[in-house]
Amino acid sequence: MRETLRTRMGWLHGWAGFLVGLLAVCIFMTGTLSVFDTEITRWMQPENQVPANAPLTGTALNAASSLIHEQQVHGASVFLTLPSARSPTIDVLHYDGRQFVGTLLDPRTGTPVPVRATMGGTFFFSFHYTLLEGTTGTRIVNIVGVILLVAIGSGIVIHIRALVPDIIRLRLSAARLRGWLDAHLLVGVLFLPFTIMIIYTGVLVNVGLILPATPLTDLFVHEKPQTIPASDTRAAPDIPLPLPPLAPLLATARNSLQGRDAGFILFSPDHLSIYASDASGPFLTRDHVDFHLPDGHLLGTTTTPGHIAHTMQVMHGLHYARFACLDLRWLYFVSGLCATAMIASGLVLFLMKRRSRSGHRIGFRVGESLTITTLTGLPVSILAFLWCNRLLPASMVGRDRMEVACFLGIWILCTGHASLCASGRCMNRAWGPQLRLIALLGGGLPVLDILACPRAVYNLPAIHAAIDGTGLLAAVIALSVRRRLEGDGK
Amino acid sequence: MIFFATFLLWLLAFSCHARLHPYRYGFTMLAIREQRMAITGRIAFPTIALALATRMDGVTGVLIWFASLSIAGLCIALWLASRRK
Amino acid sequence: MACLVSYPVAHFVMMDIAGMPGGNAMVQLGQIIALACLPVLIVLCFSAYAALPGVCIAGCVAIIVGLLVS
Incomplete structure (x- = not known):
């Protein structure tokens, strides 16, 4: 009976985790960057040296x-x-x-x-919660959040017996699959409180989109476009006060x-x-x-009293982390990176387990190419977005749109590359070039930054060091993964 | 500052945990008295860390306590893995 | 199937709490509780489905009746 339950939970964890994990990695990666959205905007506007x-x-x-x-x-x-x-x-x-x-x-x-026109860090923020698709995107993000919570719940059921004893167990010298599983479990269990908190509070921010306070039967009634009654339309004053x-x-x-x-x-x-x-x-x-x-006399103060309203406010506050000092912001960033790594390792594990049985199937190859597109294609396009900010002329018209076009264009190219390799059944060849590209763009970011904006680097060293350092870190991780892949291939 | 204190206390708690599972983490078996001390440490260190964090920083303290749990656990896991490699 | 059963249950929980006197605050409370329940319900429903299909079918019928009555 217990084995049946574990098997069923394993199926749910694997499939629910893989299907939403592809989107979840994008949401988590951009959300992690959004922790420093204001700082990224400052980095992307080097003219602002206040x-x-x-x-x-x-x-x-x-x-x-x-x-x-x-x-x-x-x-x-x-x-x-x-x-x-x-x-x-x-x-x-x-x-x-x-x-x-x-x-x-x-x-x-x-x-x-x-300052130059740029999408800045707000691009990552809006991507994080709308997937650049407005309300529909936010609804999708919320559904992904709920399914991720389901995947976490089923993961806990599978691992419950070894949850505490194995909490710090990692066997790097074990077989490849075992090593990946240990890494997935280690990061998953240690960052479980953060992951559950951030997903739950994140879904709660726009919970009305998936749990509206209207009877379920109303969901099937076609919404009529709202019309403004004629009596409500007031002409705006010609000259504002x-x-x-x-x-x-x-x-x-x-x-x-x-x-x-x-x-x-x-x-x-x-x-x-x-x-x-x-x-x-x-x-x-x-x-x-x-x-x-126009006289400026006080009309009144509006506050929201009550324990429930305060609970909701604290949930929102925990997710947005706008109250957080710099140290706590870094802890959010590190935790976000580890949560992303947990989902990413889950995706890789899902594919590794099925490679020998289903590696030849088209569904598997599509899945793997989508995984490559997400795990390496997204970092490549994020880095390309930052490079574009430095390479496009500062006075160019519509340069903010150009940055986004570059981001999406590079991502589509990465998808095309992964799909081509998948059709030729040589997936290792897809990981390699994209990892090399991350290393090149990430490693080159500090050099480009110093060459393009030396004054800004001198005046705001902390912000530039942090963002350029993150680029370098991405490069180091990409190179080490690539070396590991090559080692496995030999 | 609070982070480093709670981080240190979590490191100690995880060390006690590792000593309580000698076969999993490749240590020698502890004597009964040492086992009792390790069990006490495993409960006491996180409790002290939580008290310290909440007393000094409220909600932020709780967040720091959880973050230090995760990062201390990761550090000690990497150290144990490199030790057994 | 698990989602089809769990979502309406979570929604009913929310609507019941939201119906209590207290205005918008109770809607928020309902959403906080229902959102916490939803993933747990899905996991429970999914795990119970193998052993207790009868219970799940009865749940589905109850939900349809609830929908029609509400």
Whole structure:
């Protein structure tokens, strides 16, 4: 009976894990990079050399006010993000249908900082939770999350007897399959708390998409497009109301928000709202203080009380980790990498176990080429995305779109290469060149960075060292895997 | 700072764990008294680490405690594997 | 089959909790609990299916009845 249960769970773990694992690796890899999305954006905008913790002055806030008013006159719906420890500039942003774009201002003087157009780290962030497919993508990501939790649950059932005794067991000298299995189990068990927490909280962020609070029968009713009633349509005022000085409002907001820093300001036709910073604590709230326009008198403070709301806020806070200090952010990054490695090793194990029996089948070869596309093709395209940022001219029109086109183009090429090798039944030949490409692009990243932007590397050494170092680490891992593969082939 | 303290305590806990499973991890059998000490250590070190982490950092402390568990476990597993290679 | 049985059960759990007085907070509580239950239910259903097909069929019937009644 117990063996039957283990066998059934093994089937569920293997197939559920493999089918969603291909997408899960992409979600985890980009999510891990999103831990440092702001820093990646700074790396990708080397012109922005405003030092961290530069003081915010009234002059700069007035300049931002003028700019916002000017843009509102032109009909743009803008908002303002305030400087923080991670992003030292004042950003006047609007949504262009794909991403938030706008002007960066120096917090000391209020002068615009001319930066290149780039998707920046937000590209990884939006890829992580939408797969660049909007709401449909988010729904897919949520379903992948639930199935991953199922795979983890079945994995625990399979391994339950040896879960604690074998928690630190790794046999590098054992047979190849045993070694991979040990590595999968080791990383899987040790990072289990992090993995479950990050998947559960991640699905909870957009849980309404898979568990809507409507009766199930309503799901089958075709949704009618929403029409705005004629009585609700109000003509926007021709000239927006002028903004009051922001510095005193920020001081009032800080007092009303129990000393929490302000994160961003939203502007409505007749009032403005100052929101608490996400970095002010593990509770990711949308608490805000409203001020009347144009005189700026206090309208009130909005907070979300109650234990359940606080639980939800802490779940969101744990996933986004915007409250985390640099050390904790690195721990998130390392844990994310290990969780990615756990899923990746699971994919490899699934293929290794079936190679002798089903290696000749077309389904197996498709599976293996998709695995190669995910495990090596995605890092290649991420590195190509970073290279593109340095190689494309800074003043080029539409360079942000070009970066994304390059990312997707390289990934498609990697897929084509893996598929070609799969059709010729020489899979080892597919791993090799793509691993070499990772080594080349990753190893060359620091050199390219120093050659292209020496001043930025000198002024912001920590950010550049971290991102270039990650490229180098990818190169070292790729080379060692390639050497191992060659060793196995001999 | 808290990370290093909890990391060290988890290393000690995993060392006790490895000594309690001598055949799995290639150690000699412990005497009864040493076994009792190892069992106590395996429970006490993580508890001290958790108390330390939560007292100093609240929610962040709990996250650090779990992260140090994972990373300490990984380090000791790599050391044990290289020792037996 | 396991998913077909588990998803409606998790959804019913959520809707029952969301129906309690408390407004949006209870919807959130329902979602927190239902999301935690969903993977566990799928694993349980999948493991039980081999031994207890009758129970699973009865569950399916109960869900269809529940759907029609709701």
